[in-house]
Structures are given as structure tokens and as C-alpha cells.
Amino acid sequence: MAYNVFVVDDSAVMRKILERSLRQTRLPIGDISEAGDGVEALEKLKAANGIHVIFSDVNMPNMDGLELLRQLKQTEALKSLPVVMVTTEGTEAKVMEALSLGAAGYIRKPFTALQMEEVLHKLFS
Amino acid sequence: MNEPEAFAAIRESTTGVISTMLSLEACPGEASQQHDPPPLNGVMALLSFTGDWVGSGVLYCHEKLACRLSSAMLLSEVTEVNNDVLDGIGELGNMVLGNVKDRLESMVGALAMSVPTVVYGRNFQTRTNLHRNWLIVPFQIGDDTLEVRLCLSPKIKPA
Numbered sequence: 001m002a003y004n005v006f007v008v009d010d011s012a013v014m015r016k017i018l019e020r021s022l023r024q025t026r027l028p029i030g031d032i033s034e035a036g037d038g039v040e041a042l043e044k045l046k047a048a049n050g051i052h053v054i055f056s057d058v059n060m061p062n063m064d065g066l067e068l069l070r071q072l073k074q075t076e077a078l079k080s081l082p083v084v085m086v087t088t089e090g091t092e093a094k095v096m097e098a099l100s101l102g103a104a105g106y107i108r109k110p111f112t113a114l115q116m117e118e119v120l121h122k123l124f125s
Numbered sequence: 126m127n128e129p130e131a132f133a134a135i136r137e138s139t140t141g142v143i144s145t146m147l148s149l150e151a152c153p154g155e156a157s158q159q160h161d162p163p164p165l166n167g168v169m170a171l172l173s174f175t176g177d178w179v180g181s182g183v184l185y186c187h188e189k190l191a192c193r194l195s196s197a198m199l200l201s202e203v204t205e206v207n208n209d210v211l212d213g214i215g216e217l218g219n220m221v222l223g224n225v226k227d228r229l230e231s232m233v234g235a236l237a238m239s240v241p242t243v244v245y246g247r248n249f250q251t252r253t254n255l256h257r258n259w260l261i262v263p264f265q266i267g268d269d270t271l272e273v274r275l276c277l278s279p280k281i282k283p284a
Contacts, residue, residue, distance in 0.1 A: 010240065011212050011213075011215065011216040011219075012208075012209070012212050013195070013198055013199065013209055013212045013213040013216050014216050016198075016199060017146070017198060020200065059219070059238065059240055060240070061240060087223075088219055088220050088223025088224060088226075088227070088238075089223065089227070090223075090224070090227045091227055091230055091235075093235070109142075109146075109219075109220045109223065110141065110142045110145035110146040110220055111145070112145060
């Protein structure tokens with residue numbers, strides 16, 4: 001089974017890097033769809049089907065990643081989707097905040113494809 | 126803020142990001158402190174910090190290196206500054222200064238960081254109203270130089 005991934009980051013370059021890193025993992029990655037901020041992500045996710053995991057930046061304009069996480073957890077159809085935060089924010093307080101809001105994982109930038117693979121393994125093993 | 130530790134944070138963050146994300150080696154040069162650094166020509170990512178300390182961070186390089194770094198990020202040849210280059214330098218600034226911020230928080234307390242603003246042009250100058258020097262670390266990447274600058278000052282609280 002291939003995993004369909006949704007990527008949220010305000011940087012188009014970072015979205016390409018995330019997609020490339022996902023394709024470099026040894027897991028079967030299917031479709032990768034994307035959004036540039038939390039508002040766009042929420043709209044697209046409400047209309048989407050078959051997404052298995054979301055990778056989201058934290059610091060974004062319009063709606064940041066933590067607010068997106070809160071909104072997803074409050075939306076019946078989306079609350080069980082695992083959300084992995086991908087961010088430069090790496091202090092213990094920020095990690096704990098994301099996990100307490102229901103994030104399924106946390107990857108600090110800069111990251112390697114191996115780190116993404118480890119997170120995906122933990123989610124889907 | 127302990128300046129040797131701030132310089133170390135800049136060196137470690139920058140070499141780590143450039144190595145991990147771009148598979149390139151960034152060799153740190155001699156660090157310096159300057160109040161009015163010389164004008165810049167090229168591409169600059171500017172980020173702001175706020176908290177008990179306030180200030181700005183800059184990641185800067187000439188056009189040629191900006192294109193080379195973006196080529197490494199995108200794994201495709203980029204020969205002139207375009208939106209992808211500006212986006213890429215912004216994201217590099219975000220990662221480098223975000224990691225610097227995390228290391229400095231043990232010294233200066235919690236800091237919030239802005240999203241990056243990217244400036245591209247010739248002969249532009251940076252200026253801060255903080256009565257502090259910029260901490261500047263150059264990095265050699267092949268024949269080109271990347272520079273990371275940081276200026277932070279404690280926020281004066283009302284009596």
C-alpha cells in the first residue's frame with residue numbers, strides 16, 4: 001500500500017525538498033499534495049480523500065502549523081489524521097506544545113531522508 | 126549574551142544546515158563585531174527576533190552563491206536569481222537563524238522569530254536602532270562567501 005502525503009510549508013522550495021526526501025525513503029509513497037499555509041491546507045484537506053499523513057511547518061503566515069493542528073483535531077473527519085511537525089523550532093517547550101496538541105511526530109530542520117523514514121516507520125509499523 | 130557562545134551557535138548552526146540540507150561544506154572564517162557593516166550586493170534573508178531580547182539576524186551572499194545554493198537545494202541548475210532562489214535563501218536563513226535562536230534561548234530566554242524577508246539588489250545597507258554591534262561570521266563555500274549576522278539587545282522593561 002502506498003502512503004499519500006500532504007505537505008504544508010510556506011516555502012515552495014522546502015515543499016520540493018520535503019517531497020524529494022519522502023521519495024528517497026524506502027517506504028511506498030503515493031500521491032503528495034501540498035499547501036502554502038494553514039488556511040489553504042484546511043480547505044484542501046476538507047475536500048481531499050485518502051491522505052495518510054500530514055507534514056506541516058510551524059511558522060507560516062495566515063495560519064501557523066500549531067493552529068492548523070488545533071483545527072484539524074477539532075474537525076471530525078480529519079482529527080485522526082497523523083500530523084508531523086517539520087520546523088526549525090526545536091526547544092523542548094515547543095516540542096511538548098506540539099505533542100500536547102496531538103502532533104504524531106516532530107522533525108527539526110535541517111533533516112535527512114533517514115529521519116523522515118524513521119518517523120514514517122514509527123507511524124505505520 | 127555571551128558573545129563567544131553566540132559566535133559558536135552561528136558557526137555550528139550554519140555548518141550543520143549547509144552540510145545536512147545541501148551536502149556542501151561551509152568553512153567558518155574569522156568572526157567580527159561591527160556597528161555599521163559595509164553595504165551588501167546580492168541576496169539577503171532577514172529575520173527578526175522578539176522576547177526579553179530583540180533584534181535581527183541576516184543570512185547573506187552574492188548572486189552567484191545564491192544560485193549555487195539554490196541549485197543544491199533543488200537538485201537542478203539555477204543560473205540567475207529567480208523566485209526559487211529568493212525562496213531558497215529565505216528558507217536557508219530560516220533554518221540557520223532558527224537553529225541559532227534555539228541555542229541562544231538558554232542564555233537570553235524565549236525568543237520568537239519572524240518569517241523571513243528576502244532582499245535582492247545592489248549596494249543596500251542594513252541598519253539597526255539597537256545600540257549594539259552586529260556579530261558577523263563569514264563562511265567559505267568553495268570560492269564563495271556566505272555571511273551570517275546577528276544583532277540582539279535586551280529589551281528595556283518599564284520601571
